[in-house]
Amino acid sequence: MKELLAKIREEGQVIDEHILKVDAFLNHQIDPVLMQKIGEAFARYFNKKAVTKIVTLESSGIAPAVMAGLALGVPVVFARKKQSLTLKKNILTTTVYSYTKQEQSDIFISKKFIHPKEQVLIIDDFLARGEAAIGLTRLVQAAQAEVVGIGIVIEKSFQEGRQKLIDLGLDVYSLARIQSLKNNKVAFYESEEA
Ligand code: G4P
Numbered sequence: 001m002k003e004l005l006a007k008i009r010e011e012g013q014v015i016d017e018h019i020l021k022v023d024a025f026l027n028h029q030i031d032p033v034l035m036q037k038i039g040e041a042f043a044r045y046f047n048k049k050a051v052t053k054i055v056t057l058e059s060s061g062i063a064p065a066v067m068a069g070l071a072l073g074v075p076v077v078f079a080r081k082k083q084s085l086t087l088k089k090n091i092l093t094t095t096v097y098s099y100t101k102q103e104q105s106d107i108f109i110s111k112k113f114i115h116p117k118e119q120v121l122i123i124d125d126f127l128a129r130g131e132a133a134i135g136l137t138r139l140v141q142a143a144q145a146e147v148v149g150i151g152i153v154i155e156k157s158f159q160e161g162r163q164k165l166i167d168l169g170l171d172v173y174s175l176a177r178i179q180s181l182k183n184n185k186v187a188f189y190e191s192e193e194a
């Protein structure tokens with residue numbers, strides 16, 4: 001998606017070979033116009049599937065997920081990272097390990113928001129090792145619903161997440177695919193630079 005690539009070039013900051021900071025438009029400040037285009041791009045690709053719901057993980061997945069939900073006309077559920085006082089019964093939960101943060105955390109979704117046989121599109125801001133997307137997939141499947149695709153805003157293609165998801169038979173669609181962050185430079189897949 002060319003507007004996203006341009007934004008990453010202009011405002012992304014390479015922290016090291018593994019981490020790209022995008023707090024100017026995605027992880028802290030949010031660019032609503034770009035986010036709407038992101039939602040529409042996901043909708044164009046996943047329109048062929050009969051998506052009934054979008055599932056994401058708080059907090060940075062919410063903005064692109066809501067825009068995709070708006071474009072597809074379906075509700076959006078975000079898995080929570082802290083079990084709220086009002087979310088004690090009838091929850092689905094799983095443990096996700098974050099390599100970036102070097103810690104395990106539990107994520108929660110209320111059963112009442114994912115029904116058996118639903119066709120769920122999972123959206124997230126980053127794909128690194130795939131832990132979050134695989135954790136969300138486990139929750140959806142535990143609800144006896146089906147994951148029809150994974151939509152990612154920024155994929156770090158030099159990490160193994162994409163391959164792990166494909167090995168699970170999932171349809172992965174990433175709007176920006178980063179081949180390398182070496183030498184303080186963002187290199188996209190060549191097909192995307194065109
Ligand atoms: P994984 O799910 O693909 O295995 O990734 P990982 O555990 O490494 O990700 C942990 C957190 O770090 C996630 O945010 C993820 O979005 C973020 N992250 C991973 N790689 C990058 C990167 O290169 N740049 C930035 N900016 N973030 C990255 P989170 O903890 O869920 O936080 P939130 O922002 O959603 O609140």
Ligand code: NA
Nearest residue numbers: 027060125126
């Ligand atoms: Na994040």
Ligand code: NA
Nearest residue numbers: 060061125126
């Ligand atoms: Na995230």
